[in-house]
Amino acid sequence: MVEVTDHGAIRVLTLNREPQLNAFNGGLFDALVEGLQAAAADGTVSLVVLTGKGRAFTAGADLTEMGQKSAPPKHGFPGLLECLVDYPKPIIAAINGVAVGVGGTICGLVDMVFMAESAKMRCPFAALGINPEAASSLTFQQIMGPQRAAWFLYSAETLSAQEAKATGIALDVFPDEGFLETVLAKAEILARQAPNSLQETKALMMAPKKAAFREIIALENEALTRTVGSPENREAIAAFTEKRSPDFTAARLRAAQNG
Numbered sequence: 464m465v466e467v468t469d470h471g472a473i474r475v476l477t478l479n480r481e482p483q484l485n486a487f488n489g490g491l492f493d494a495l496v497e498g499l500q501a502a503a504a505d506g507t508v509s510l511v512v513l514t515g516k517g518r519a520f521t522a523g524a525d526l527t528e529m530g531q532k533s534a535p536p537k538h539g540f541p542g543l544l545e546c547l548v549d550y551p552k553p554i555i556a557a558i559n560g561v562a563v564g565v566g567g568t569i570c571g572l573v574d575m576v577f578m579a580e581s582a583k584m585r586c587p588f589a590a591l592g593i594n595p596e597a598a599s600s601l602t603f604q605q606i607m608g609p610q611r612a613a614w615f616l617y618s619a620e621t622l623s624a625q626e627a628k629a630t631g632i633a634l635d636v637f638p639d640e641g642f643l644e645t646v647l648a649k650a651e652i653l654a655r656q657a658p659n660s661l662q663e664t665k666a667l668m669m670a671p672k673k674a675a676f677r678e679i680i681a682l683e684n685e686a687l688t689r690t691v692g693s694p695e696n697r698e699a700i701a702a703f704t705e706k707r708s709p710d711f712t713a714a715r716l717r718a719a720q721n722g
Contacts, residue, residue: 464494466516467501470647472509472654474502477516484522485515487565489536496538496546503551509658512650513573514557514643515566520582523564526703540565541684544597547572548669548676551662553653557646558582558624558633568595570632571602572676574665577649578624578633579642590619592695592711594686601679606631694718 466477476498478485485491495513502508515521538546547554547569554573562570562584570576570584578584588595595603595616603612607630615622615630627633637645653661690696698714 464491465498467498469508471651472507472658473512473647473650474505474508474510475512475514475643475647476502477514478521479516480525481517481519483525483527484519484561485517486522486525486527487540488525489533489539492540492543493536493538496542499546499550499554508552509654509656509661510553510555510650512555512557512643512646514559514646517560519560519566520556520558520562521564521566522561523566523587526700540596543569544572544680548598548673548680551665553661553665555646555650557643558584559642561585563587565597567632568597568599568602571599571606572597576627576633577646578627578636579639580624580636581639582624583621584624584627584632585619585621586616587619589617590709591699592693592697592709592714593690593699594683596680596683596687598676598679598683600683601675603632 464479466479468475468477476495478491478495480486480488480491499511502511536542553575556570556573556576558566558570558576558578560579560582562582564586567584567586586595586599594600599616603615606612607615611630614620622630622632624633624636628636694714694717695709695711698711699709702709
């Protein structure tokens with residue numbers, strides 16, 4: 464589910480559930496965490512580039528698998544967040560295509576983001592009747608500013624690559640043709656630096672933020688216990704399955720009538 468390739472001291476991790484637009488299920492979460500852990504432990508790796516296979520970075524959580532009975536993942540989404548908050552080496556997100564949900568929120572936990580010119584980012588939590596995750600309630604404010612972050616999260620609107628750059632969530636935008644090669648050329652600039660210096664610098668930059676990230680992740684998780692499975696969330700999932708727009712007003716009325 465995650466392809467691993469090395470380009471000198473650069474480890475590239477490629478999400479590979481291409482038919483599902485690299486949507487995350489338990490297996491993909493586990494594969495990514497283990498890929499990141501292996502890169503962290505490998506002394507020949509200075510930094511990681513994370514990208515997606517095909518036309519998507521990731522379509523977010525795999526809604527088609529919600530509610531299905533399966534073995535619990537070893538790491539899952541919580542394990543990925545823990546790994547990213549504590550990660551010792553620089554991570555570059557190379558957003559090659561659509562980035563939805565977790566594909567957007569984890570951009571606040573990596574070191575830098577580059578986007579292909581046709582790539583887009585959307586965090587549809589308000590449209591799904593749930594709340595943000597992956598510390599994005601805080602990181603997006605830090606990166607975009609409070610008002611832009613509020614609009615992005617409240618409206619569930621899509622950001623183009625150039626809009627993402629203007630808000631600061633993306634460092635730069637490159638042409639689709641040769642996108643990964645361009646990102647790797649940027650990554651090579653970092654790979655030529657002293658690896659220990661990169662790690663010490665990252666540790667210093669993360670030191671004042673880690674406690675805040677953990678606190679907001681805990682609060683987001685508490686909120687998710689209230690919003691996941693709520694009438695609005697159930698309506699959103701039903702609308703997705705039935706390929707229609709959700710009617711949250713009707714969902715609230717039904718919930719009120721049922722007591």
